[in-house]
Amino acid sequence: MIARSTLVFKGFPLSNNESISSTKQAVYIIGDGCAALSLAARADELPQHQMTIVHPDGAPESKDHIWGFWWIDGLDKAVKLARKKWHFWSITTLKGNVILSSEFHPYYALQRTKWERNCRQLAKNNGVSFVGQSKLIDAPQAQVLDSRPPVVPINQMFQYFIGWEIEASPGSFDAKKAILMDFRCDQSRGIHFIYILPFSSSNALVESTMFSQNRAPDTFFETAIESYLDQHCEICDFTVIRVEKGGIPLGRLPVSKCVNKGIGGNGEAIRPSSGYAFAFIQKQILATIQQAKSKKKSENTSCPLVITRPHKLVDLWMDEVFITVLKKRPEAAPELFLKMAKALNGDEFALFLSGDAGWWLRLKVVLAMPKIIFMKALVFLLTRKF
Ligand SMILES: Cc1cc2nc3c(=O)[nH]c(=O)nc-3n(C[C@H](O)[C@H](O)[C@H](O)COP(=O)(O)OP(=O)(O)OC[C@H]3O[C@@H](n4cnc5c(N)ncnc54)[C@H](O)[C@@H]3O)c2cc1C
Numbered sequence: 001m002i003a004r005s006t007l008v009f010k011g012f013p014l015s016n017n018e019s020i021s022s023t024k025q026a027v028y029i030i031g032d033g034c035a036a037l038s039l040a041a042r043a044d045e046l047p048q049h050q051m052t053i054v055h056p057d058g059a060p061e062s063k064d065h066i067w068g069f070w071w072i073d074g075l076d077k078a079v080k081l082a083r084k085k086w087h088f089w090s091i092t093t094l095k096g097n098v099i100l101s102s103e104f105h106p107y108y109a110l111q112r113t114k115w116e117r118n119c120r121q122l123a124k125n126n127g128v129s130f131v132g133q134s135k136l137i138d139a140p141q142a143q144v145l146d147s148r149p150p151v152v153p154i155n156q157m158f159q160y161f162i163g164w165e166i167e168a169s170p171g172s173f174d175a176k177k178a179i180l181m182d183f184r185c186d187q188s189r190g191i192h193f194i195y196i197l198p199f200s201s202s203n204a205l206v207e208s209t210m211f212s213q214n215r216a217p218d219t220f221f222e223t224a225i226e227s228y229l230d231q232h233c234e235i236c237d238f239t240v241i242r243v244e245k246g247g248i249p250l251g252r253l254p255v256s257k258c259v260n261k262g263i264g265g266n267g268e269a270i271r272p273s274s275g276y277a278f279a280f281i282q283k284q285i286l287a288t289i290q291q292a293k294s295k296k297k298s299e300n301t302s303c304p305l306v307i308t309r310p311h312k313l314v315d316l317w318m319d320e321v322f323i324t325v326l327k328k329r330p331e332a333a334p335e336l337f338l339k340m341a342k343a344l345n346g347d348e349f350a351l352f353l354s355g356d357a358g359w360w361l362r363l364k365v366v367l368a369m370p371k372i373i374f375m376k377a378l379v380f381l382l383t384r385k386f
Contacts, residue, residue: 024050025302031056031147032130034067035264035281037116040123045289048302052129056148065163065244066197066205067110067278068178070102070350074286075279081115082108084199088177091341093334094184099177102346105354107178109197109205110278143304146260147267150253155213157250157327159275162221163195163207165242168235173198183334184232185224189216191326191333194228211250211326211333218245248275251323252316261307268309271355273319279354283310311355318362324377332373343368 025048029036032053043051071079079085085106090099124130152158179196186192191211198204206229208221229235248265251272256262263269269284270277284307291306311319326333341349348361357365366374 023302024048025304026142027051027145027305028054028142029145029147029263030054030260031059031264032120033062033147033264034112034116034278035267035269035285036145036147037119037123038281039263039285039288040128041119041126042285042289043123043126043128046292046305048292049305050127051123052131053123054135055130055132057133059148062112062116063244064111064113064242065246067112067115068107068197069110069276069279070105070107070354072105072279072351072354072356074282075108078110078115078278078282079108081118082110083114084109084197086176086178086197087346089180089346090177090182091180091337092182092184093338095335096338096342098338098341100341100344100346100349102350105347105350107180107350109199144260145263145267145305145307146256146258147262147264150249150256150262150266150270151258152249152253156253157211157213157323158215158247159209159211159250160215160221160247161195161207161209162218162225162243162245163205164222164225164240165203165205165244166229166235166238167241168202168204168229168233168238170202172233172235172238173201173204175199175201181337182228182232183337185228186220187331187334189220191330192224193334194224194232205244207244211330213327215247221245248277250275250326252320263307267307268311271311271319271353272316273322274353276353280310283355284308314362315355315357318365320381321374321377324380325373328377328380329373332370336369339368339370340365 027049029039029051032055036053040051040053069075085108087103087106088099088101089107090097175198179194181193181195183193185194189210193209195207195209196204206225208224210216229238248270256266264281265277267284269280271280287308287310288305295303343364344352351357352361352365
């Protein structure tokens with residue numbers, strides 16, 4: 001398991017002689033990343049709660065990166081701050097290429113620093129306090145939410161990636177189309193694809209991404225980016241202006257045994273089959289606010305916030321089968337993603353990956369998949385034999 005500090009947050013800070021109104025529920029959020037700030041920015045919608053963001057000891061320096069997501073209901077604020085949108089995106093393998101398009105659900109890129117700066121300002125305007133961990137004192141009546149990263153078992157599959165934002169000569173990229181997955185790269189270490197977000201014809205984020213249980217060395221990702229740019233974009237001369245790298249757990253994580261309720265990635269918001277989390281975090285927060293509002297109306301009292309998983313059980317179950325197939329048959333991954341892209345139109349693809357699929361759409365995805373390996377994965381999950 002990943003090491004995690006054994007902090008027990010029992011209470012809340014009283015800073016600057018502030019006292020918290022006895023009619024309000026005090027809520028302390030450990031961590032000041034996406035989920036914490038996205039919730040704090042909406043504090044005006046939670047008038048019965050007094051929120052405080054706690055910057056945890058040992059927190060790594062926050063690094064900028066891009067959040068990609070498809071537009072769905074509830075993401076209007078994120079869309080307004082987005083850097084670029086694409087109505088076209090592609091999935092390519094050695095055997096084929098699918099270009100999907102969507103008028104209603106384009107794919108957006110949002111800069112982390114821009115979103116978080118905006119949320120932080122809104123939170124401050126809405127009376128949210130920001131404190132360090134040392135300011136905490138005992139106050140058992142306070143609710144504590146933990147947004148630090150989830151504890152991950154050793155054999156968990158991850159999405160590992162390194163991305164370079166590069167500047168090349170004009171005309172190097174097709175700025176109208178995002179490349180979601182291009183599997184025409186080194187598959188020798190497992191499932192591997194290139195992801196490209198072209199911000200203009202000369203400027204793009206080019207990412208080498210792996211789905212795997214072991215992280216390949218940085219040179220593997222870097223060589224893959226260079227080779228791809230050379231072989232498929234005819235770009236040899238470029239400047240790296242920004243680097244982003246990370247690892248996002250894939251597959252379902254064990255439910256946290258921590259005393260404090262998790263939120264964001266630590267509150268099951270990461271989509272197990274894709275690693276997408278931004279849109280799901282916003283869904284989780286919306287559900288929390290809606291629940292608090294309905295409670296307030298019926299009971300007229302303040303009470304702890306309710307944090308729920310933003311995924312439907314059927315989607316989690318489908319994801320579990322899919323991840324089992326990827327683990328057992330990694331060589332089949334390019335074919336599976338291509339088949340899915342061929343079976344759906346752009347809107348359906350966006351809705352499915354955003355967790356907004358209906359039964360007909362789920363059935364379309366199931367019917368597009370090769371039956372035998374999925375049946376074997378299902379049997380494995382039921383009997384633990386593949
Ligand atoms: C580089 C990168 C790119 C991503 N791209 C996308 C994308 O395109 N689309 C998408 O939907 N999702 C993406 N994700 C996944 C997901 O959206 C993000 O991880 C998101 O930030 C999760 O929000 P969170 O609030 O749960 O965690 P975070 O935003 O990571 O916040 C965690 C908090 O815990 C603190 N913390 C972290 N480690 C420690 C520690 N060891 N000790 C103490 N405190 C700690 C941090 O300082 C922070 O305050 C990406 C993730 C990364 C890392």
